[in-house]
Amino acid sequence: MTTTSDLTGKVAFVTGGTRGIGLETVRSLAKLGATVIIGARDPQKGNEIAQQFKQDGFNVESIKIDVNVHQDNVAAYQYLDENYGKLDILINNAGVLLDQENVSIEVVNRTSTLSSAILRDTFDANFFAQIDLTQILLPLIRKSDAGRIVNLSSILGSLSLHADPASPIYGMKTFAYNASKAALNAFTIHLAAELRDTTIKVNSIHPGWVRTRLGGGAADIDEVEGSRTSILAATLPEDGPTGSFFFEENALPW
Numbered sequence: 439m440t441t442t443s444d445l446t447g448k449v450a451f452v453t454g455g456t457r458g459i460g461l462e463t464v465r466s467l468a469k470l471g472a473t474v475i476i477g478a479r480d481p482q483k484g485n486e487i488a489q490q491f492k493q494d495g496f497n498v499e500s501i502k503i504d505v506n507v508h509q510d511n512v513a514a515y516q517y518l519d520e521n522y523g524k525l526d527i528l529i530n531n532a533g534v535l536l537d538q539e540n541v542s543i544e545v546v547n548r549t550s551t552l553s554s555a556i557l558r559d560t561f562d563a564n565f566f567a568q569i570d571l572t573q574i575l576l577p578l579i580r581k582s583d584a585g586r587i588v589n590l591s592s593i594l595g596s597l598s599l600h601a602d603p604a605s606p607i608y609g610m611k612t613f614a615y616n617a618s619k620a621a622l623n624a625f626t627i628h629l630a631a632e633l634r635d636t637t638i639k640v641n642s643i644h645p646g647w648v649r650t651r652l653g654g655g656a657a658d659i660d661e662v663e664g665s666r667t668s669i670l671a672a673t674l675p676e677d678g679p680t681g682s683f684f685f686e687e688n689a690l691p692w
């Protein structure tokens with residue numbers, strides 16, 4: 439896949455942009471010339487990070503957003519509309535992995551006893567919030583000449599791989615997380631189909647197994663490498679894929 443390497447004039451919004459993969463995605467987009475708005479749950483932290491980027495010569499701002507809060511998502515629309523009148527790149531990066539809360543890390547497959555609270559909280563953040571925010575921002579993305587929506591899914595959302603006892607992720611049955619990412623993948627497919635006659639591309643990506651708070655210290659790659667597939671999907675050319683699921687340049691099974 440060839441990608442667009444100059445994002446001058448583009449406006450990008452990254453949720454969960456104050457740490458982990460999101461922060462490195464902000465940095466990469468800013469280095470490519472985009473104006474980047476950090477979505478920060480903690481507004482003070484967001485402003486400090488944006489200030490540092492500005493001092494380094496980048497166009498980075500921050501707004502307060504908890505994607506679970508509908509009013510925050512509406513406020514993000516208002517901010518982007520008033521300041522830019524369009525949105526070129528939406529990175530739905532915010533996400534949670536709650537399956538292992540209060541349980542030993544060795545205990546993975548507890549599908550039969552998983553609490554509905556963990557299931558609901560996970561779906562709120564990883565599925566319902568992403569849809570709410572995307573639906574709210576879509577009128578602004580339609581005003582872009584080449585809108586790109588990037589949904590941070592996970593290989594753990596692949597139903598095909600989870601059904602295959604020979605697959606490398608077969609043993610990683612964190613049910614709430616996995617099901618929420620599979621549902622997010624369904625959103626990608628459905629929205630991409632609805633928008634297929636537009637210039638907007640909607641894709642799900644797996645960032646790799648990344649050393650972040652969510653990925654843990656034993657993961658394969660650092661956050662810089664972990665942001666690469668988000669950037670790839672954000673900079674797809676006109677003839678690039680939509681309604682796809684990939685890691686780096688490799689398609690993943692749904």
Ligand SMILES: NC(=O)c1ccc[n+]([C@@H]2O[C@H](COP(=O)([O-])OP(=O)(O)OC[C@H]3O[C@@H](n4cnc5c(N)ncnc54)[C@H](OP(=O)(O)O)[C@@H]3O)[C@@H](O)[C@H]2O)c1
Binds near residue numbers: 506532
């Ligand atoms: N790390 C991996 O190996 C891996 C693998 C596959 C997929 N992913 C996906 O990649 C994305 C980023 O993960 P990461 O590894 O960078 O995780 P992380 O370091 O834990 O960062 C998660 C980010 O999401 C934000 N967030 C969580 N809930 C939010 C909410 N309700 N509203 C707004 N922001 C919220 C967090 O904000 P606070 O700082 O305020 O908590 C944080 O900035 C996630 O969607 C994750 O599922 C990660």
